[in-house]
Amino acid sequence: MSAFSAIGDESEIDRDEFTPGIEPQATWCPGCGDFGVLKALKQAMPMVGKNPDEVALFTGIGCSGKLNSYFNSYGFHTIHGRSLPVARAAKLANPELEVIAAGGDGDGYGIGGNHLIHTARENHDMTYIVFNNEIFGLTKGQTSPTSPKGHKSKTQPHGSAKSPIRPLSQSLNAGATYIARTAAVNPNQAKEIIAEAIEHDGFAHIDFLTQCPTWNKDAKHYVPYTDIQQSDEHDHDVNDRQEAAEMMFQTENKLYEGEVLTGRYYVDDQSPSYGEEKRATGEMPDEPLAERYFDEDAEWERTYDELLHHHK
Amino acid sequence: MTDNELIWRIAGGSGDGIDSTSQNFAKALMRSGLHVFTHRHYPSRIRGGHTYVEVRAKDEPVQSRGDGYNFLLALGDSFARNPQEEAYYGKEELKPLYENFDELREGGVLLYDEGLLDEEDVDEVGLEEAAEENGWEVVPMDLRGIAKEHGREIMRNTAGIGATAAILDIETDEFETLIEQNMSGDMQEANLAVLEDAYEAANELDVDHDIEVPENTHDEEQVILSGSNAISYGALDEGCRFISGYPMTPWTDVFTIMSQHLPNFGGISEQVEDEIAAAALALGASHAGVKAMSGSSGGGFALMSEPLGLAEMTETPVVLVEAMRAGPSTGMPTKPEQADLEHVLYTSQGDSARVVFAPANIRECYTQTRSAFRIAYEYQIPTIVIYDQKIQGELRNLPASHFDEEPNADPGSVLTEEEIEEAAHHSSGKFKRFLHEPEDGSNVSPRSIPGQKNGRFLATGNEHNEEGHISEDPANRIAQMNRRLEKLDDIRADLDENADHQTYHGPEEADYGILVWGSQQDTAFEAVDRLNETGHSVKALGVSDMMPYPVEEVSEFLESVDQALVVEMNATGQFRGLTQKEIGKYGDKMSSLLKYNGNPFEPAEIVDGFESSINGEDLAATNMKYLPAAGD
Ligand SMILES: Cc1ncc(C[n+]2csc(CCOP(=O)(O)OP(=O)(O)O)c2C)c(N)n1
Ligand code: SF4
Numbered sequence: 001m002s003a004f005s006a007i008g009d010e011s012e013i014d015r016d017e018f019t020p021g022i023e024p025q026a027t028w029c030p031g032c033g034d035f036g037v038l039k040a041l042k043q044a045m046p047m048v049g050k051n052p053d054e055v056a057l058f059t060g061i062g063c064s065g066k067l068n069s070y071f072n073s074y075g076f077h078t079i080h081g082r083s084l085p086v087a088r089a090a091k092l093a094n095p096e097l098e099v100i101a102a103g104g105d106g107d108g109y110g111i112g113g114n115h116l117i118h119t120a121r122e123n124h125d126m127t128y129i130v131f132n133n134e135i136f137g138l139t140k141g142q143t144s145p146t147s148p149k150g151h152k153s154k155t156q157p158h159g160s161a162k163s164p165i166r167p168l169s170q171s172l173n174a175g176a177t178y179i180a181r182t183a184a185v186n187p188n189q190a191k192e193i194i195a196e197a198i199e200h201d202g203f204a205h206i207d208f209l210t211q212c213p214t215w216n217k218d219a220k221h222y223v224p225y226t227d228i229q230q231s232d233e234h235d236h237d238v239n240d241r242q243e244a245a246e247m248m249f250q251t252e253n254k255l256y257e258g259e260v261l262t263g264r265y266y267v268d269d270q271s272p273s274y275g276e277e278k279r280a281t282g283e284m285p286d287e288p289l290a291e292r293y294f295d296e297d298a299e300w301e302r303t304y305d306e307l308l309h310h311h312k
Numbered sequence: 313m314t315d316n317e318l319i320w321r322i323a324g325g326s327g328d329g330i331d332s333t334s335q336n337f338a339k340a341l342m343r344s345g346l347h348v349f350t351h352r353h354y355p356s357r358i359r360g361g362h363t364y365v366e367v368r369a370k371d372e373p374v375q376s377r378g379d380g381y382n383f384l385l386a387l388g389d390s391f392a393r394n395p396q397e398e399a400y401y402g403k404e405e406l407k408p409l410y411e412n413f414d415e416l417r418e419g420g421v422l423l424y425d426e427g428l429l430d431e432e433d434v435d436e437v438g439l440e441e442a443a444e445e446n447g448w449e450v451v452p453m454d455l456r457g458i459a460k461e462h463g464r465e466i467m468r469n470t471a472g473i474g475a476t477a478a479i480l481d482i483e484t485d486e487f488e489t490l491i492e493q494n495m496s497g498d499m500q501e502a503n504l505a506v507l508e509d510a511y512e513a514a515n516e517l518d519v520d521h522d523i524e525v526p527e528n529t530h531d532e533e534q535v536i537l538s539g540s541n542a543i544s545y546g547a548l549d550e551g552c553r554f555i556s557g558y559p560m561t562p563w564t565d566v567f568t569i570m571s572q573h574l575p576n577f578g579g580i581s582e583q584v585e586d587e588i589a590a591a592a593l594a595l596g597a598s599h600a601g602v603k604a605m606s607g608s609s610g611g612g613f614a615l616m617s618e619p620l621g622l623a624e625m626t627e628t629p630v631v632l633v634e635a636m637r638a639g640p641s642t643g644m645p646t647k648p649e650q651a652d653l654e655h656v657l658y659t660s661q662g663d664s665a666r667v668v669f670a671p672a673n674i675r676e677c678y679t680q681t682r683s684a685f686r687i688a689y690e691y692q693i694p695t696i697v698i699y700d701q702k703i704q705g706e707l708r709n710l711p712a713s714h715f716d717e718e719p720n721a722d723p724g725s726v727l728t729e730e731e732i733e734e735a736a737h738h739s740s741g742k743f744k745r746f747l748h749e750p751e752d753g754s755n756v757s758p759r760s761i762p763g764q765k766n767g768r769f770l771a772t773g774n775e776h777n778e779e780g781h782i783s784e785d786p787a788n789r790i791a792q793m794n795r796r797l798e799k800l801d802d803i804r805a806d807l808d809e810n811a812d813h814q815t816y817h818g819p820e821e822a823d824y825g826i827l828v829w830g831s832q833q834d835t836a837f838e839a840v841d842r843l844n845e846t847g848h849s850v851k852a853l854g855v856s857d858m859m860p861y862p863v864e865e866v867s868e869f870l871e872s873v874d875q876a877l878v879v880e881m882n883a884t885g886q887f888r889g890l891t892q893k894e895i896g897k898y899g900d901k902m903s904s905l906l907k908y909n910g911n912p913f914e915p916a917e918i919v920d921g922f923e924s925s926i927n928g929e930d931l932a933a934t935n936m937k938y939l940p941a942a943g944d
Pocket of ligand 2: 027028029031032033034133137138211212213214215247
């Protein structure tokens with residue numbers, strides 16, 4: 001028997017299996033967009049045939065980080081901005097795990113921005129969901145990297161002089177191979193995108209628009225959402241990098257002008273994931289490393305035999 | 313003091329091959345049966361600048377670099393020969409010669425490359441006067457010329473070795489064998505020829521000196537390696553198969569060695585974007601079931617403070633290495649210091665539960681890294697191996713059998729799926745990963761690994777209940793805090809029983825004590841021997857466990873002496889402070905001898921410092937500081 005027998009268990013999976021048996025203390029405000037992510041994520045799991053024991057969910061700090069409490073799987077609620085590096089290594093240690101990371105816009109685009117660039121660049125095979133509510137929620141309403149220019153908050157009383165970050169363009173430039181945007185108010189699209197992202201072999205970045213009714217009442221979250229894949233107006237080849245770049249650039253302007261385009265922007269299913277690259281160069285074993293510690297027949301070489309003769 | 317030991321110093325510019333030459337020299341002497349020790353000095357510069365390495369050889373195990381040296385091979389700095397405009401170089405070419413005058417002992421030999429260094433310039437730096445004053449035997453030789461004859465002037469090194477061998481009457485067989493083993497083809501032939509020519513040329517000269525290269529033959533097979541090698545091999549033998557890091561001197565050494573070997577052992581090495589990520593990756597790998605390590609030096613370790621706290625709170629095992637260099641901030645990148653102790657003990661928020669080991673030497677680097685992994689994985693706690701530039705850079709021989717230990721692939725307190733079935737679960741089905749009172753009565757609540765059936769739990773840096781859910785319940789908080797902190801008592805008991813990390817040196821009974829930690833231990837022990845030989849009554853205790861602190865052993869030691877001198881390489885007496893804090897008494901018995909000029913102690917300095925301190929005199933030497941006892 002494998003040490004990780006939950007992995008690849010093909011039985012019928014019900015989304016309710018991902019609901020903790022006992023509801024944790026509610027920490028999200030009524031009407032919070034984060035519930036939309038939770039629901040979509042739970043719905044996506046049966047679609048991809050994953051069971052709770054084979055999913056490892058890594059979160060950062062912020063309201064978004066509470067996702068783990070509502071989602072029944074293996075979880076690691078890490079520190080502000082650092083979910084990606086922790087998640088990345090878990091995937092390397094056991095490539096058979098389904099690794100999902102999640103965080104807020106402050107968490108993922110602010111403090112953890114550097115990790116996002118590098119995780120995308122390396123194209124780790126994992127899914128990253130950013131709860132983008134254009135505000136710092138948990139610390140009570142400060143301006144975030146996605147808040148629009150001129151946004152006023154207690155820490156920026158004169159209105160932010162900064163332009164918002166362009167997370168999609170940035171991920172594309174960095175090397176992510178699946179980039180999409182969806183919204184809590186678009187549940188059908190959301191679950192499909194999450195399922196697709198999970199099945200994608202490479203780094204999938206989902207910018208998930210979530211409303212924060214408590215701190216960000218001004219945010220234009222109920223404006224028309226256009227699904228670019230459903231709209232005749234937007235004839236867009238998701239595999240074309242050039243086109244995707246142009247599309248992302250435009251939508252990132254439009255986000256603050258009243259029209260929000262959602263859907264898949266870019267899908268590259270040709271490029272090998274980081275794990276595959278690393279195995280190809282011989283830098284990583286074919287078998288999941290984590291298995292070996294449970295395998296009684298595994299051979300553990302002594303450095304004595306291997307290395308010490310160089311020192312004699 | 314030229315009898316019965318050779319301390320050979322090779323000096324040149326960084327990039328002149330000083331390092332590799334000295335390594336080969338030391339290895340050849342070891343193979344011929346001697347005990348060896350190397351000491352490296354180098355500037356924070358990539359090419360050029362004055363750098364040297366000393367090789368000390370004796371007929372008994374060598375404890376330290378010794379005091380001064382008795383043979384200088386000055387090659388000159390070849391990178392200073394084409395100074396670029398607007399860069400200040402001064403007499404850089406000659407630095408490897410004149411900057412070494414200070415410590416060359418009376419009656420020593422000074423061999424310099426007259427092919428690189430012009431005689432007129434040499435006159436200008438006052439060699440002749442200095443030689444006369446100190447009774448040095450000066451030997452100019454055209455080493456560059458000999459090398460050039462066979463192709464490349466970089467082989468000045470080999471010529472220097474050949475000449476050294478002739479002057480000291482050392483057989484060249486071992487040097488030849490090393491050249492044969494390390495090189496092939498034309499390079500091999502050329503180097504062998506250079507070695508022979510230089511040997512013969514030097515043999516013609518009439519060099520008068522009284523250095524006696526001792527003789528000895530080991531009764532056991534020896535290996536020569538550095539502290540970084542030993543830490544890496546300890547990690548590999550203890551089943552470490554994942555490392556993540558970001559380069560920073562001197563940590564880079566361990567990171568490089570591990571990166572080179574891990575893939576061959578079926579492991580993974582990751583160079584990542586910064587040190588926060590490095591530590592975070594190690595946590596992720598460990599969480600997913602692989603024995604993992606990361607590390608850095610001062611500034612980089614500062615960035616690891618938050619992930620370190622996360623490891624404590626989530627009880628994720630991990631080993632971090634902290635290779636100290638002189639601080640604060642970027643400080644002196646290539647100079648050793650022991651001033652990150654408090655940083656490593658106390659960094660990160662909250663009441664911390666971590667384990668810190670400070671190996672004394674290469675031998676301990678291996679054994680304590682193994683301890684660090686074993687403790688981390690058995691007790692689910694981050695452990696830190698703190699060492700410094702000194703042990704990182706020095707090479708020493710020890711019996712190969714020291715490493716002849718079975719690997720330990722045990723993942724520690726992890727359950728198999730069968731055991732998880734039997735274990736405690738919450739009514740929701742969640743595995744009780746953080747039991748308040750683990751069934752075996754220990755403070756270690758066994759863990760599961762993602763992917764195992766029915767082992768689901770949440771690891772979080774927030775305070776959490778038994779299943780891992782965030783909880784601010786006061787009773788739960790106390791139960792979890794106590795359990796995490798009490799592990800340190802269990803670990804103290806475990807170490808007392810299973811690992812002998814503290815080292816006693818000198819007579820059992822003595823009036824005075826020297827208390828010393830980390831890399832300065834062996835040097836202090838050499839000083840203790842000398843002090844006792846000259847009629848003092850001194851013993852020493854070398855401490856290698858910083859947290860949990862060996863309170864009992866150190867208390868007994870302090871109790872048994874009238875006064876103790878605490879020797880450490882920093883300006884504020886951090887270890888003495890720790891000792892006082894942990895034991896809570898003997899503050900009136902402890903005074904400090906401190907050095908923080910970028911160089912480790914030499915035994916004679918400790919002897920001097922000790923003597924002045926007991927005589928109530930001010931230190932004569934300006935490179936050290938004395939801090940009197942502060943009272944309780
Ligand atoms: C190193 C560090 N800095 C600051 C904080 C405080 N902090 C907690 S959550 C947060 C912002 C969260 O904003 P966002 O990521 O947008 O998430 P949201 O709460 O909106 O979901 C901050 C600054 C922290 N926990 N750690
Ligand atoms: S503060 Fe905003 S983001 Fe946080 S839970 Fe409330 S509504 Fe959601």
